[in-house]
Amino acid sequence: xxxxxxxxxxxxxxxxxxxxxxxxxxxxxxxxxxxxxxxxxxxxxxxxxxxxxxxxxxxxxxxxxxxxxxxxxxxxxxxxxxxxxxxxxxxxxxxxxxxxxxxxxxxxxxxxxxxxxxxxxxxxxxxxxxxxxxxxxxxxxxxxxxxxxxxxxxxxxxxxxxxxxxxxxxxxxxxxxxxxxxxxxxxxxxxxxxxxxxxxxxxxxxxxxxxxxxxxxxxxxxxxxxxxxxxxxxxxxxxxxxxxxxxxxxxxxxxxxxxxxxxxxxxxxxxxxxxxxxxxxxxxxxxxxxxxxxxxxxxxxxxxxxxxxxxxxxxxxxxxxxxxxxxxxxxxxxxxxxxxxxxxxxxxxxxxxxxxxxxxxxxxxxxxxxxxxxxxxxxxxxxxxxxxxxxxxxxxxxxxxxxxxxxxxxxxxxxxxxxxxxxxxxxxxxxxxxxxxxxxxxxxxxxxxxxxxxxxxxxxxxxxxxxxxxxxxxxxxxxxxxxxxxxxxxx
Numbered sequence: 001x002x003x004x005x006x007x008x009x010x011x012x013x014x015x016x017x018x019x020x021x022x023x024x025x026x027x028x029x030x031x032x033x034x035x036x037x038x039x040x041x042x043x044x045x046x047x048x049x050x051x052x053x054x055x056x057x058x059x060x061x062x063x064x065x066x067x068x069x070x071x072x073x074x075x076x077x078x079x080x081x082x083x084x085x086x087x088x089x090x091x092x093x094x095x096x097x098x099x100x101x102x103x104x105x106x107x108x109x110x111x112x113x114x115x116x117x118x119x120x121x122x123x124x125x126x127x128x129x130x131x132x133x134x135x136x137x138x139x140x141x142x143x144x145x146x147x148x149x150x151x152x153x154x155x156x157x158x159x160x161x162x163x164x165x166x167x168x169x170x171x172x173x174x175x176x177x178x179x180x181x182x183x184x185x186x187x188x189x190x191x192x193x194x195x196x197x198x199x200x201x202x203x204x205x206x207x208x209x210x211x212x213x214x215x216x217x218x219x220x221x222x223x224x225x226x227x228x229x230x231x232x233x234x235x236x237x238x239x240x241x242x243x244x245x246x247x248x249x250x251x252x253x254x255x256x257x258x259x260x261x262x263x264x265x266x267x268x269x270x271x272x273x274x275x276x277x278x279x280x281x282x283x284x285x286x287x288x289x290x291x292x293x294x295x296x297x298x299x300x301x302x303x304x305x306x307x308x309x310x311x312x313x314x315x316x317x318x319x320x321x322x323x324x325x326x327x328x329x330x331x332x333x334x335x336x337x338x339x340x341x342x343x344x345x346x347x348x349x350x351x352x353x354x355x356x357x358x359x360x361x362x363x364x365x366x367x368x369x370x371x372x373x374x375x376x377x378x379x380x381x382x383x384x385x386x387x388x389x390x391x392x393x394x395x396x397x398x399x400x401x402x403x404x405x406x407x408x409x410x411x412x413x414x415x416x417x418x419x420x421x422x423x424x425x426x427x428x429x430x431x432x433x434x435x436x437x438x439x440x441x442x443x444x445x446x447x448x449x450x451x452x453x454x455x456x457x458x459x460x461x462x463x464x465x466x467x468x469x470x471x472x473x474x475x476x477x478x479x480x481x482x483x484x485x486x487x488x489x490x491x
Contacts (some may be wrong), residue, residue, distance in 0.1 A: 029123055060254070060263035066184050069257055073180040074173060076258025083172040090162040097158035100151045103144040110137050132338050134329050141331035146320055146348070149313020164299035171292035174469045176256065181460050183253040185453055190246035192449040195217070197242045200442040201235040204435075208232050213461050222433050231435050235442075271452040273403055276396060276459060276478050283389045290467025291385055297378040304371045311364040317352040330386035365403060385465070392462040399451070399458040406451040413437070413444035 028036060058076060074080065111134075118131035145151065202346030208228040214220035254261050288294065324345045326332060331341030353360070417437040463469045 024133050034154070052397040058258060058263075059260045060257075060265040062264075062266060064265040065270045066181065069184050069253065070177055070180050072257040072259065073076045073176050077176050077180075077256060078258060080169075080172055080176050081443045083169050085160075086165040086169060090165040090411055093161050094158040097154040100154040101145060103142055106141050106143075108139045108141070109135075109137070111462055131335055135328070135330065136340075137328040139324060140322040141322060143320055143322045145318070149319040150310050150314045153306045153309040153313065155305055160299055160303045160306065164296060164303060165301060166489045167292050167295040170295060174292060174464055174467075176362065177469055178464050180253070180256045182457055183249065183256050184267065184269070185271055185456050187246070187249040188269070188271055189449055189453045190242065190249040191267065192271075194239065194242040194246050194444055196449070197235060199436060201239050203438060204228070204231045204235045205282045205432065207435065207438075214431075220431065225352040227432055227435060231439075241271075260315050261425055271449065272477060273398065273452055273455060274401075274459060276462070278393070278462075280390060280393050283393055283462065284386055286468065287385050287389050287466045288382065290408075291465075292467060294378075294381055294385065297374070297381045301371070301374040301378055304367070304374050308364070308367045308371055311367045312358070314353065314356075314363070317350055317441060319348065319350050321348050322346065388465045389462075392458070392465045396455070396458040399455040403448075403451040406448040410441075410444045410448040417441045 058071075058072065114131070114133045114135065117133045208225070208231070211220050211225045211228040215222065215225050250262055250265075253259075254263050254265075259265075323346075325342065326344070327340055327342045329338065329340045331337040331339050332343045333341055417434075417440075420429045420434050420437040424431065424434050460469065
């Protein structure tokens with residue numbers, strides 16, 4: 001009998017090894033993975049060539065407003081879609097938390113082969129089986145927790161996790177929205193810079209043609225023509241760079257929106273210069289009330305508090321009731337009967353841990369230390385919020401002043417070019433002076449658009465720092481609220 005058991009055990013090991021080997025064979029190797037990726041690449045290239053909306057991205061063409069871009073990013077941005085799956089994780093955690101309070105029902109079954117039967121002989125000479133070599137059993141066991149310290153903590157932690165997830169998603173949504181706004185306005189800025197450089201190139205080309213004509217007439221020197229050629233070459237290089245910057249900006253915008261990189265959108269909204277009026281203390285108050293990352297830190301601290309409660313509950317007794325029904329062969333009431341029989345049990349079980357090798361103590365120390373860490377992290381986040389608000393308010397003020405100064409500088413450069421061009425016609429100025437004035441105007445125009453872009457982004461940064469960044473914050477009008485003046489100026 002022992003040899004049979006060894007052979008049976010060896011066969012089981014061989015069977016298990018074959019099953020594991022079959023599972024390993026099903027894993028694709030490097031060549032098979034390349035084939036899989038090649039098939040996916042072929043499908044992706046086909047989607048791109050057709051220029052239509054697919055599961056890989058929305059194909060865009062025609063006018064595109066800023067609010068439309070933000071809406072698309074909130075619906076199709078891949079990173080945001082990943083974050084939103086956290087809601088389903090939270091729902092699953094809530095469902096799983098009910099296991100601490102709800103009953104559990106288990107079905108069991110088994111078979112045991114003993115090495116030999118047990119027999120007994122009566123005084124009258126009759127022999128019968130006391131224990132059969134083949135034993136079968138099946139049963140149902142219903143267990144209902146009656147008391148343990150984890151029930152309330154688990155339910156509260158699951159609800160806190162749901163709220164924590166919502167706050168994380170809100171923070172991610174605000175980040176994607178800010179990046180989308182930046183990408184949109186960066187693309188608008190690239191359009192303006194390309195236009196500025198194209199205009200400068202066209203003017204430089206006309207200047208070169210004029211210099212060549214004047215040189216043939218003996219009215220300009222060889223240096224004037226060479227300088228004009230250098231001017232054209234420089235502006236042509238700037239146009240090429242500006243065109244590349246535009247392509248990069250549009251590609252970044254399409255990716256944030258989850259759109260096809262082959263899209264051909266036309267951006268409609270211009271760079272707005274919107275004046276905001278808000279004080280430092282008002283901005284801080286609004287931020288401390290609305291920031292999503294502060295809510296995340298608060299919920300994380302409360303979650304850890306429930307973990308501490310669970311660790312403490314390991315010192316408490318656990319009480320549960322149970323009902324069990326079993327069927328067995330031989331009969332559970334008479335092991336000498338090789339027939340199916342059944343029995344039931346009901347009872348209450350109480351477990352009180354006495355000593356566990358200091359495992360509970362060590363766990364509680366860790367959980368309390370993590371709770372203190374999160375409390376410090378919350379305070380640190382609040383301090384960072386205050387610092388961000390201060391920097392954002394000052395940056396917005398600086399950006400506004402810079403935008404106004406660049407507007408004046410642009411007007412000055414335009415007037416300077418007009419005067420030099422008029423002086424050239426009257427012989428009071430040289431072509432080189434005209435070129436210098438044109439370069440100054442090109443740089444002033446670029447600085448002007450860049451200053452407007454910087455102001456827009458400083459404004460958006462302050463909105464996000466205050467927790468006010470949402471789809472309602474997009475119109476070209478002030479959106480930051482100002483409390484009645486009750487505090488002094490920013491120092």
